[in-house]
Amino acid sequence: MVSIIQTIATKPFEGQKPGTSGLRKKVKIFQQPNYTENFIQAILNAIPAKGATLVVGGDGRYYLDETLQVIVKLSAAAGVSKLVVGQNGILSTPAVSNLIRKLNATGGILLTASHNPGGPDNDFGIKYNISNGGPAPENVTDKIYEISKTITELKIVDTPKIDFSVLGKQNVGELEIEVIDSVHDYIELMKNIFDFDSIKSFFSNNPNFKMLFDGMNGVTGPYGQRLFVQELGLPESSVMRCIPLPDFGGAHPDPNLTYAHDLVERVNNEGYDFGAASDGDGDRNMVIGKDAFVTPSDSVAIIAHYAKEAIPYFQKTGVKGLARSMPTSQALDLVAKKQGLEYFEVPTGWKFFGNLMDAGRCSVCGEESFGTGSDHIREKDGLWAIIAWLNILAYVNKKNPGSGVKDILQSHYQIYGRNFFSRYDYEEVDGKGADEMVQRLRSMIETKELEGKQLGSFTVATADDFTYNDPIDGSISKKQGIRIIFQDGSRLVIRLSGTGSSGATVRLYVEKYSNNASEYTADTQKALQSLIDVALDLSQLQKFTGRTKPTVIT
Numbered sequence: 102m103v104s105i106i107q108t109i110a111t112k113p114f115e116g117q118k119p120g121t122s123g124l125r126k127k128v129k130i131f132q133q134p135n136y137t138e139n140f141i142q143a144i145l146n147a148i149p150a151k152g153a154t155l156v157v158g159g160d161g162r163y164y165l166d167e168t169l170q171v172i173v174k175l176s177a178a179a180g181v182s183k184l185v186v187g188q189n190g191i192l193s194t195p196a197v198s199n200l201i202r203k204l205n206a207t208g209g210i211l212l213t214a215s216h217n218p219g220g221p222d223n224d225f226g227i228k229y230n231i232s233n234g235g236p237a238p239e240n241v242t243d244k245i246y247e248i249s250k251t252i253t254e255l256k257i258v259d260t261p262k263i264d265f266s267v268l269g270k271q272n273v274g275e276l277e278i279e280v281i282d283s284v285h286d287y288i289e290l291m292k293n294i295f296d297f298d299s300i301k302s303f304f305s306n307n308p309n310f311k312m313l314f315d316g317m318n319g320v321t322g323p324y325g326q327r328l329f330v331q332e333l334g335l336p337e338s339s340v341m342r343c344i345p346l347p348d349f350g351g352a353h354p355d356p357n358l359t360y361a362h363d364l365v366e367r368v369n370n371e372g373y374d375f376g377a378a379s380d381g382d383g384d385r386n387m388v389i390g391k392d393a394f395v396t397p398s399d400s401v402a403i404i405a406h407y408a409k410e411a412i413p414y415f416q417k418t419g420v421k422g423l424a425r426s427m428p429t430s431q432a433l434d435l436v437a438k439k440q441g442l443e444y445f446e447v448p449t450g451w452k453f454f455g456n457l458m459d460a461g462r463c464s465v466c467g468e469e470s471f472g473t474g475s476d477h478i479r480e481k482d483g484l485w486a487i488i489a490w491l492n493i494l495a496y497v498n499k500k501n502p503g504s505g506v507k508d509i510l511q512s513h514y515q516i517y518g519r520n521f522f523s524r525y526d527y528e529e530v531d532g533k534g535a536d537e538m539v540q541r542l543r544s545m546i547e548t549k550e551l552e553g554k555q556l557g558s559f560t561v562a563t564a565d566d567f568t569y570n571d572p573i574d575g576s577i578s579k580k581q582g583i584r585i586i587f588q589d590g591s592r593l594v595i596r597l598s599g600t601g602s603s604g605a606t607v608r609l610y611v612e613k614y615s616n617n618a619s620e621y622t623a624d625t626q627k628a629l630q631s632l633i634d635v636a637l638d639l640s641q642l643q644k645f646t647g648r649t650k651p652t653v654i655t
């Protein structure tokens with residue numbers, strides 16, 4: 102059947118500029134007539150879409166269903182060959198990345214605002230990923246944005262509503278739509294990467310070792326259920342909040358000590374040895390143990406340390422190099438140096454790791470924002486990191502029975518020293534004040550007045566606004582964050598978030614290194630207090646934002 106393509110006039114909307122990770126706005130904004138249509142059309146025009154195979158899915162948040170129908174109508178008119186969609190539109194971000202690669206697809210459209218809250222009054226998001234499975238790089242997102250600014254018409258095929266609950270193929274004119282099982286391919290991938298047998302024997306040899314996974318009412322619930330209960334044979338009491346809900350049950354699906362407090366409390370009060378959570382779309386992770394919190398910066402360093410010894414995937418591929426985002430602590434660099442590996446410091450946002458991985462120069466990478474991953478896909482991968490920790494626990498327990506998360510942390514510090522790290526987030530502050538604060542720091546950097554300056558007990562070595570020269574494609578990304586590095590290697594970083602949907606979010610990152618073994622068990626906030634004082638004083642954050650306290654401390 103030949104479809105009838107209709108042309109509908111439209112007008113550009115302001116601000117359809119993809120941020121750190123796609124276009125994220127309040128649902129109400131996406132609901133304006135033609136707003137979502139315009140942005141999808143801009144993506145399809147930018148790809149271009151004729152003959153394309155696209156993987157489509159999201160984290161189940163409110164407005165997913167409506168957007169899926171828009172994608173079908175516009176894709177059919179744009180000449181897309183095939184849409185591969187998760188059942189009920191459900192696919193985690195890592196699962197989409199895997200499917201794009203596995204199916205040799207042209208790209209994928211991800212319907213998520215990740216860790217931002219969902220529901221009619223909260224956030225929705227649309228992100229485009231390219232054929233390597235990773236977030237579109239800036240030249241592609243810039244193109245999408247340019248098209249969105251001048252768009253005048255939409256091309257649609259008006260079709261009855263597609264039912265995404267039924268597995269199998271259906272057609273809209275020339276467009277084939279295949280609805281697939283949301284979790285199957287991803288589970289297969291994990292089983293090929295990790296040593297599931299050794300994890301299973303670890304649990305059966307240690308019947309008292311209990312774990313708890315929190316899906317936070319986000320997309321990873323069904324994946325976690327399948328992995329931990331079906332595959333690893335753990336009891337149902339090992340998982341919680343595993344059904345994706347359109348508003349995440351009113352929770353903020355961000356796995357950190359503040360927003361995952363239900364998990365943290367249960368682990369503390371009910372005697373769990375290992376706790377883990379993932380965010381709305383499944384790319385973030387948090388790992389905690391009995392009396393232990395693993396900072397994401399330590400987590401990626403520890404995974405890199407054990408990768409080749411403990412994880413079958415890296416035994417096959419080797420570990421080619423390591424990379425972290427600029428604000429992430431330098432713990433990973435120490436592992437790279439010891440292992441004689443190349444390492445890279447890239448701007449915030451996963452898209453910068455993709456080039457390094459495609460060029461075979463990076464195997465394991467991470468961000469301080471609970472993002473950890475490897476070159477098995479081109480997104481960070483929450484469940485991957487959680488299973489990596491189980492795999493490492495199983496490995497370490499073969500040599501040292503009874504080792505828990507805390508022991509693994511401490512033995513890492515014994516080898517490398519400890520990089521104390523914390524992030525302060527000031528959410529939804531006044532945008533103007535935040536900009537002025539950053540401008541003031543920038544001008545202090547330009548005049549070089551900070552260099553050599555004594556701030557508290559710290560002396561500034563260098564200060565800059567981070568610029569990244571991509572070693573693979575030569576692209577240059579400027580103004581990626583204010584960085585103040587002290588003579589003892591401690592660092593302060595201040596940048597504005599690129600993922601918020603209203604106001605500005607200021608992120609302040611502090612890092613201090615210690616190789617004094619008597620400090621390895623110290624409390625992070627206490628260890629960092631003097632540096633935090635310096636940061637608040639130097640930035641005059643309170644004056645510019647009116648905030649005396651951060652919204653979240655990690």
Ligand code: VG1
Nearest residue numbers: 121122215216450468470598599600
């Ligand atoms: C934040 C994090 C960044 C992460 C990004 C997307 O960005 O800091 O490290 O890559 O979110 O994560 P920003 O610009 O707000 O600091 V996800 O899980 O929301 O896709």
Ligand code: CO
Nearest residue numbers: 215216382384
């Ligand atoms: Co996410």
